Amino acid sequence: MPAPIQSPAVFFQPAESARHTRASKSMAMAPSSKPAKTTTPHILLLPYPAQGHVNPFLRLAKALHARGLHVTFVHTEHNHGRLLRSRGLGAVTGAADGFRFETIPDGLPRSEHDATQDIWALCEATRRACPAHLRELVERLGRTEGVPPVTCVVADGAMGFAVHAAKDMGLLAYLFFTPSACGFLCYLNFDQLVKRGYVPFRDESYFTNGYLDSPVDWITGMISNLRLRDFPTFIRTTDADDVMLTINIKQCELDAPAADGILLNTYDDLERAALDAIRERLPNTFVLGPLGPEVSPPSYLPSLTSSLWKEDDRCVAWLDAQAADCSVMYVNFGSITVVTRDQMVEFARGLADAGSPFLWVVRPDMVRDDGDDDGKMPVPDGFAEEVAGRGLMVGWCDQEAVLGHRATGGFLSHCGWNSTLESLCAGVPMLCWPFFSEQVTNCRYACEEWGVGVQMPREAGRGEVEAAVRELMGDGDKAAAMRRKAAEWKEKAVRAVAAGGSSQRDLKRFVDEIARVKG
Incomplete structure (x- = not known):
């Protein structure tokens, strides 16, 4: 039987796939003093515990498992609990022989709050607490009957401490940096x-x-x-010892050069100049993107999902009901961005006045606490009635399904890399409203280099929102040019992940490299 939810290890049941046949009964965990006798490479993946990092890591995990590797995917205990609450047991158990989830503590006080933890505190805590827990996990997996010893660790660039821990244990160690190449x-x-x-x-x-x-x-x-x-x-700091400044320098100056290689979720045609410069400094760089359906089809392990919020299932049906193609403005500020109630009101007013149908994702934790928590959606009185039929607000959604829908014509985005890449792959132009980290870099490239975006001011009010939506969704020359460029980048993304494409070649090269080291 599957291990109980409280256990740090949760097994998947076997499933049909190109490389895996259905077993007659479920697996059970039992400690053993002897490692499993196997030649199957066992890769352990350790994402930074935020939604924008977990998503591409799970896509990478599926792609590696589909190519015959044994995969262990490590969540923090906090995110494991969030997945259980938002997705149910199926998100952390399910359907594949040779694919398992494990958990480790993140070093922060226990919390049941379904929100992204403080980024600064989390970076410090994981670097302090996780190396020892990672070692213990690798050693325990090596004693587990039926499980090949771990041979390789792929850690998030923001979890660079794992490189040194893995090297000390004699394992291959790679870093997967989830930002854009330019970032x-x-x-x-x-x-x-x-x-x-x-x-x-x-x-x-x-x-x-x-x-x-x-x-x-x-x-x-x-x-x-x-x-x-x-x-x-x-x-943007006046402190030479600023936590995030120093951690990012350490990741690039100490952790990345110590790794056996670097993985990036982008494609050559999109960021060739930046990638060439990165390869000059870190020659063993693998460019694997866009990691998504083309690399690991939705039909492969469909029960394995990574959304830390429950998705609203009304979205696709609502989009289906829209008569015109490319008529809907999709609005999503990502998994971390927080706004004030006043900003919410301004965006609501601007979206309504622009006239286009819109689908707006409003996370439960998106509005910054201003002492006026009355439990209501922070939009003007009567707003829901005013936009009924042409506006839908949801707590979370399947973003790829929304962006890929024929009714979606524009994306008002925070310019996180997952969102930017998914928008490019769907051929959808963007209104760019970056919040922090390399989102500002992605915004600059989307608007100036890739020709698919229009930047909105940081303090955009209803007038700026309305004007930007009208410009992007209209039939003017600039909007038409952005749609053409978006379609071109979509076509190039498809080529990168097709058989023989640049990203497929790098993925094969990576699998071949780690497969040379046996358990």
Whole structure:
């Protein structure tokens, strides 16, 4: 029988697949003093415990399992609990021989709150607490009957401590950086920003006095019109010992060079210059994207999902009911962005006044607590009635299904890399409203390099929202040009993951490389 929910290990039941046949009964965990006798490579994947990192990691896990590897996917205990509450037991048990979930503590106090934990605290806590737990997990798996010893660890770039722990245990160790290549290249140059005196900022006035518009034109592989404000926002500090600044420098200067290789979720045609610069510094870089249905089809292990929020199943039916193709504006600020109630009101008013049908994702934890929690949706009185039939607000959705729907014509996005890449793969142009980290870098590229986006001001009010939606959803020359460019990037993404494509070749090269080391 499957292990109980409280157990740190939860097994999958066997399932039909190209490489796996259905077994007659379920697996059971039993400790053993002898490692399993097997030649199957066993890869352990350790994502950073935030939604935008877990998603591509699970897609990578499916792709590797489909190619014959034994996979262990590690959640933190906090996210394991969230998955159980939002998705049920099927999210952490289910359907594949040779695919299992494990959990480790994240080092933060226990919480039942279904929200992303504090990013700064989480980065510090995982680096402090997780190495020992990772070692214990690898050792326990090595004593588990029927499970091949772990031969390789793939850790999130934000969990770079795992490289050193894995190396100490004699394992292969790779880092999967989940940002864009242009975002990652920015992180690789954080140390140069410090050495050249750009960072830390001299005082608080540098946030508003135009200093952020300083050109940064000396980084090989980046666009020529890059500004300091286009760098991941962790550089915006007056403290030389800022936690996020120093952690990001450590990840790039110590962790990444120590890894056996680097994995990126992008494709060559989209970010060739940045990728060439990254390969100059980290030659064993694998470009595997876009990790999604083409790499690991939806029909492969469909019960294995990674959404930490329960998805609203009304979305596709509502989109089906829209008469016109490309008529709906999809709005989603991602899994971390928080806004004020006043900002919610301004966006609501702007979306209503723009006139286009819209599908708006409003997470339960999206509105910043302002002391006025009355439990109501933070939109103007009468708003729901006003937009009935042409506006749908949901707590979470299947984003790929929404972006891929024939009715969706635009995406108002925070420009997280998953969202940006999914939008490009769906051929949907974007209204860009970046919040933090490398979202600002992705926004700059979407608008200036890839030709698929329009940036909205950080303090956009109803007028700016209305004007931007009308521009993107209209039939003007700029909107038409963005739709053409989006269609071109979609076609190139399809080629990258097709048989013989650049990403498929790198995925095969990666599998071959880790398969050479046996248990």
